[in-house]
Amino acid sequence: MKSNPISKSYLYTANDNAPDIEIADLRRLTQLIKEKYNYDFKDYAMSSFKRRIKRVIDLYKFKTVDKLITVLDTTPDFFEEFVSEITVNVTEMFRDPTFWRVLKDQILPNVLMNHDSISIWHAGCSSGEEVYSMAIVLKEMGVLDKAKLVATDIDSAIIDKAKRATFPIKNMELNSKNYGRFHDDATRTLDGYFREANGEAILNPDLTKNISFRRHDLVQGGIFSKFDLVLCRNVMIYFNQTLQNNVLNKLHDSLFKYGYLIIGSKESLIWCEIANKFIVVNNEEKVYKKIKD
Amino acid sequence: MSKFRLSSQTNYKAVVIGGSAGSFQSVTKLLATIPSDFELPILFCLHRLKHVRNGFVEALSIKSNKAIVEPLDKEPVRTNGVYLAPANYHMCVELGNTFSLATDGLVNNSRPSIDLTFETAAYVYRDKLIGILLSGANKDGAYGMKKIKEKNGLTIVQDPDESMINAMPTAALAATEIDMVLKVDEIIDFLMTLHKQMKR
Ligand SMILES: C[S@@+](CC[C@H](N)C(=O)[O-])C[C@H]1O[C@@H](n2cnc3c(N)ncnc32)[C@H](O)[C@@H]1O
Numbered sequence: 001m002k003s004n005p006i007s008k009s010y011l012y013t014a015n016d017n018a019p020d021i022e023i024a025d026l027r028r029l030t031q032l033i034k035e036k037y038n039y040d041f042k043d044y045a046m047s048s049f050k051r052r053i054k055r056v057i058d059l060y061k062f063k064t065v066d067k068l069i070t071v072l073d074t075t076p077d078f079f080e081e082f083v084s085e086i087t088v089n090v091t092e093m094f095r096d097p098t099f100w101r102v103l104k105d106q107i108l109p110n111v112l113m114n115h116d117s118i119s120i121w122h123a124g125c126s127s128g129e130e131v132y133s134m135a136i137v138l139k140e141m142g143v144l145d146k147a148k149l150v151a152t153d154i155d156s157a158i159i160d161k162a163k164r165a166t167f168p169i170k171n172m173e174l175n176s177k178n179y180g181r182f183h184d185d186a187t188r189t190l191d192g193y194f195r196e197a198n199g200e201a202i203l204n205p206d207l208t209k210n211i212s213f214r215r216h217d218l219v220q221g222g223i224f225s226k227f228d229l230v231l232c233r234n235v236m237i238y239f240n241q242t243l244q245n246n247v248l249n250k251l252h253d254s255l256f257k258y259g260y261l262i263i264g265s266k267e268s269l270i271w272c273e274i275a276n277k278f279i280v281v282n283n284e285e286k287v288y289k290k291i292k293d
Numbered sequence: 294m295s296k297f298r299l300s301s302q303t304n305y306k307a308v309v310i311g312g313s314a315g316s317f318q319s320v321t322k323l324l325a326t327i328p329s330d331f332e333l334p335i336l337f338c339l340h341r342l343k344h345v346r347n348g349f350v351e352a353l354s355i356k357s358n359k360a361i362v363e364p365l366d367k368e369p370v371r372t373n374g375v376y377l378a379p380a381n382y383h384m385c386v387e388l389g390n391t392f393s394l395a396t397d398g399l400v401n402n403s404r405p406s407i408d409l410t411f412e413t414a415a416y417v418y419r420d421k422l423i424g425i426l427l428s429g430a431n432k433d434g435a436y437g438m439k440k441i442k443e444k445n446g447l448t449i450v451q452d453p454d455e456s457m458i459n460a461m462p463t464a465a466l467a468a469t470e471i472d473m474v475l476k477v478d479e480i481i482d483f484l485m486t487l488h489k490q491m492k493r
Contacts, residue, residue, distance in 0.1 A: 016436050020416070047385040047413040048395040088397040096346070174344075237366040237394050240387070244367070265346070266379055266394050268365040 006071060006078055008059050015058050021050050025065035029053065032069050037079055039154075040219050041086075043243035052086040059085065084157040088238065091126040092174055093133045093167075093190070095233070096265045097181035099285040104137050104182075107260055107287060111228050117146045121227045121254060123218055124235030125151035128162030129175070134231075135207045136179075136193060144210060150225065152216035163213050165203040167194075172201050218247045223254050230255055233286075234264040241271060248274045252290060261288045305447070305487070306421040307370065307386075308333050309414045311407030311437065313340040313429025315457030319477040320427070324357035324375070326481050331359070331488050333423075334370050336386070338378040338410040340403050340429065346380050353377065364392040378405035385413035401433035411437025420445035423487075425480060427451045429461030432468075439469035449473045449480060 026049065030042045041049060053065065062068045071078060094100050111118050118138075122131045131151040138144040153159050167175070176189040194201040216224070218235070230251050236244045251261055252274055261278060263286045269275045278288040312320060316339065327335070341349055350361050362368075363379040370376070370390045378384035382394040383405050400406035411424055411434060424441040426434045428451055438448050448471045453459035455476045465471060475483065 016439070045385075045387060045393045045395075047387055047393055047409075047416070048383075048397065051395075051397070051409070088395065090396045090398065177344075234396055237396075241367055241391075264366070266363075266365050266382055268367070270365075271367050271369075 006060055006075065006081075009061065012055065012059055014055070018054065018058070018063075021054055021057075021065055026050060026053065029065055029069055029072075032073060036073065036076075038220060039083065039217065043219075043240045043246075045238055045240050048088070048238055049086070052088070056082065056085050080156055084155050087153075087155045087158070089126045089155065089158050091129045091234075092171075092178060093129040094175065094178035094182045095130065095133075096285070097178045099262070099265065099287075100133065100137060100182040101184070102282050102285045102287065103262075104141065107229070107281070108137070108141060108143070111260070112143060112146075115228065117148070118143070118229070119148045119225070119227045120150070120229040120231070121225070122149070122151040123216075123230060123232040123251065125153050125159075125162060125213070126155075127158055127167075128165060128213070129167070130231065130233065131162070131211055132165060132203055132207060133179075135211060136190075139207060144207070147210050149211040150227075151211060151213050154215065154217045154219075156215045159213050159215050165205075165208050167201045167203075169196065169199055169201055218250065219243065221250075223250055225254065226256050226259075227254055228256055228259045229262070230259070231262045233262060234267075237264060237267060245273045248272050252277060255290045257290055257293055259290050261290065262286060263288075304421060305333055305423055306418045307336060307414060308423045308425065308484070309336045309338070309411055309437075309441075310425045310427065311338050311411060311429070311434040311461070312427035313403075313407075313431065313433065313458075313461060315428035315430075316451075319451065319480075320353065321356055322477060323481050323484070324353060324359065324361070327358060327484060328488065329358045330373070330492075331484070332372055332491055333487075334372060334374045334376065336370070336376045336378075336384070336410060336414060337361075338384060338405050338407045340405075340407075340433070341380055343381045343404065349380070350377055364394075366392065366394045368392050378410060381405075383409045385409055386417045387413070388417055390417065401431055403431070403433050407434035408437040408440075412440040415441040415444045415446055418444075418446065422446035423449065425449045425451075426461055426465050427477075428456035428458050430458045431460060432464035434461050435464035435468040438465040438471070442469045442471075447472050449475060449483070451480065452476050 034040050138147050179190050180186045180188050277292040281287040281289050359375045361375045364376050385393045387393050450462035450465050452474050453462045
């Protein structure tokens, strides 16, 4: 027998009069998820996790955390959608253009000086804008053929979207503007890299061939390879300090010695246990280099 | 004698200030007056251009007696600190007194959103929080003020008659109980009075 369909409202309106979600409610929720689905959200940063849960409750008109728990317990089909809804997928091509300049002028040349190939992991790649930006930079440097790019995310729906390499036209203005800033030349745009069809911008396929996408959970997942470069930008801001330390250990273990770790422009290793195994290469753009195993 | 209702409580832990269109002058004036040894951390959430990362701190710093910092994720909220929500990130406070940043969707068309800074600060500081909402063009901050009041914090809005664009203070007045409606000079006086009481 089919259970009642879970319906999502088309437009999100926050219920401003809902009572606060209690910590105890969140504990019961994360416990159920851990036991039933083996995902662990216990150490996500409280304020944003709570906000995302409230959003799901409002979107599906569940009203209470208890109702959400019951639905998750009885409707395994809903779980993937739930993960999709609580993760924050906001991203841009060439986000923080000045970082991409440092990457092109300093970091990539440095790696390529000592190796004839380069491996790069985008952890928390969202809809792919970041890894495709990387492909464009590598292409322009003439080294895309020497690169192996791996892009992972916990959210399978967003991975499927990333694989399509297709973006809403309305995002392309910002993407192109970032690209112009990256080259410090406002006249340069991304037009040559895309074709337009059905109101979408489709990336040229030659830019996608060295990229493999897969679902991977930074919290529960293990180490699967070693890289010269790991980008994990704007992902750990959703974790508390304990979880940041734990995930940073894995990122560290996934890097070759003297490999580079890049985090978001508003993140820092200062408060993290692992800080002494890295040196700061560029503080403004949050580029670190692994110096100790 | 002070005209302000301070007698009952002076053990505040933080001040949050929200502003948007038309608040820049008031904020500069406030920063020019607040002395460098003002103890309570001040958390500013001001609407700003989304993709201009640099320049705002510098502009606010010109006349400020205190250093202004855009906090990094997980940075501790320090006594004496003045903080500004960075461009394109929501600035939240976590239990344990640290900042956390987030990039989830725009709230009230804004990122940073005043509602989120206020709501999370209210959750952490409860009745030990002072919320101040200045001039602005939308309703961001009204829900945040409501959350501050629910936790028995102190709520202050800039007098709508003085605000260049009064939508924000007016929305807050409609959303919840506001303890004081003050002109900017009075808001500054209030903070100075508080400062002197805390020094005693
Ligand atoms: C804000 S996006 C960042 C995208 C891109 N790196 C950037 O900076 O523009 C954060 C991504 O992290 C992913 N994420 C959250 N928790 C994760 C986890 N435990 N493991 C892997 N990815 C995760 C989310 O699904 C989301 O797509």
